[in-house]
Amino acid sequence: MSLSSIKSFSLELDGPADAAFTVGEAVSGQVVLELRRDTRVESMKVQGRGVATAHWLENRGMNSVYNDYTSKITYFRKRQHLIRDNGEATVLHAGRHEFPFSFQLPEETLVTSFEGKHGSIRYWVKVKLHRPWSTVRKLKKEFTVIEPIDINTPTLLAPQAGTKDKMARAWYRNFGQVSVTAKIDRKGYTPGEVIPVFAEFDNSTSRSIVPRAFITQTQTFIARGTMKQKRSVVATLCGDIVGAKSRETWHGRAIKIPPVGPSILQCRIIKVEYLLKVCVDVPGTSKLCLELPLVIGTIPLHPFGSRTSSISSHYSVNLEWLRMAIPEQPEPPPDYSSVVTEEEAEQRNHAAAPQPADDLSGILERPLMAFVQEFRFRPPPVYSEIDPNPQPINMRPRCMTY
Known part of the structure; x- marks a missing residue:
């Protein structure tokens, strides 16, 4: 099967392009596949991941040998099969095909997305399309996660x-x-x-x-x-x-x-x-x-x-x-x-051990976007010790005498 059978292959996330997610929320979207003719597909799966990675190289001697410093933390990993591999290829007819997907972020603390000089915290969705006798087609799209930090504590x-x-x-x-x-x-x-x-x-x-x-x-x-x-x-x-x-x-x-x-x-x-x-x-x-x-x-x-x-x-x-x-x-x-x-x-x-001098010019490598969570409820009324609606004097109840 030639590659020309696939007219377009795209991954779309629901919501605005600059949307930010937090713990427990659902990340949803669809994979859109347009075919020029009937095509056999073995499997197609979508995977969501969140990974923090720190990495840098250091040369501590006069030789050209560099020490590799790498650490990684996986915050979540989820997978969903859009077309399951059952041992036989699935035939998709010519035209447009949409495969919706959705997965929920963990309820545990997720760290805010970040891009730095020696590391990053990234969240993404990846799709893999497997076809007989063809290379694997891959799509990847990152999304932003914000860890809520409430300063009202x-x-x-x-x-x-x-x-x-x-x-x-x-x-x-x-x-x-x-x-x-x-x-x-x-x-x-x-x-x-x-x-x-x-x-x-x-x-x-x-x-x-x-x-x-x-x-x-x-x-x-x-x-x-x-x-x-x-x-x-x-x-x-x-x-x-x-x-x-x-x-x-x-x-x-x-x-x-x-x-x-x-x-x-x-x-x-x-x-x-x-x-x-x-x-x-x-x-x-x-x-x-x-x-x-x-x-x-x-x-x-x-x-x-x-x-x-x-x-x-x-x-x-x-x-x-x-x-x-x-x-x-x-x-x-x-x-x-x-x-x-x-x-x-x-x-x-x-x-600290001797390290190469960092560029401390005050300019960050990539601009970091700060997302502020909006209030969804009206604030409570202001407390006041003065009655905003006082009654007239002649309307106040009087003591009764017998």
Whole structure:
């Protein structure tokens, strides 16, 4: 049988092209086969898979031998026969044939789809068509899976704060102490939100300092007990110069989260983590950096989730007045090397094995799409201690006397 008997062979998934799935949902579609004439088919099957893979090569010696570091985790594997192999070929008549299929994603946690420099988390549907005395025809189509991360939880709604100080020295001379205190209203955010940064910079030195804030992304890949990391700066905020023997305060300076992918914390071989770094550049000495952990979620903050978090919730949602502080064309983020202190760099060099230098330009290999789950129910009404519909005084019941 010649290949010309097949006019077209395609795989179509139901729903929009950019649809995202989550745990327990059904992935459905159809395989469309158009034939010019009657064709014998042995079997046709569709397979759904989800796999996380980490892989890189390293050359640790002067020779040309490379060590292969590979690890893999299969999250699900399902198969469905569209035409079963019963020992005899099935004859399909000329024309158009549609074979629907559907399978359900596991109820267990599925990690968000991801593409990185040293690994990926991919989900796909593959179809194989077997015919007598012919090569196997294959089709493959990837789809996106999103792990729901609801930031409306006590852990992610908790404020994050810290203090750090350092004695500025150059050679044998002390210039004085620099201290940084910073706070953000919560740990969890979604892409597109603005983080109000509250900070205080106390400059007791004889030199001027420059405060800055960064949002950094760290991709961690693990294989054969070895770790590989890639760090990028995804957003930056530069403050005003703080003169010698003076103090500067940030009353909610705004730094906006760009459209980055959500945090990945549940995968054993690939992790994506975020930090807010509040740093001070001191001329003539190393940087002082304070780190506050961030979790980028997929389910946005509910403005009326609870009364206890009403202050932080309303402050984070009603930020119209802060939009004027966000430039229309923000300056490009700096290199990650400009954010890391010398002590941190030295500790990481001793902790990790020698590795080729990564490109820390702040530009990711492929843009990561962040999908935000929409609310399907109306939010509950706002609680109020004042009766919105008071009765007139003459309509109120009076006490009866006898």
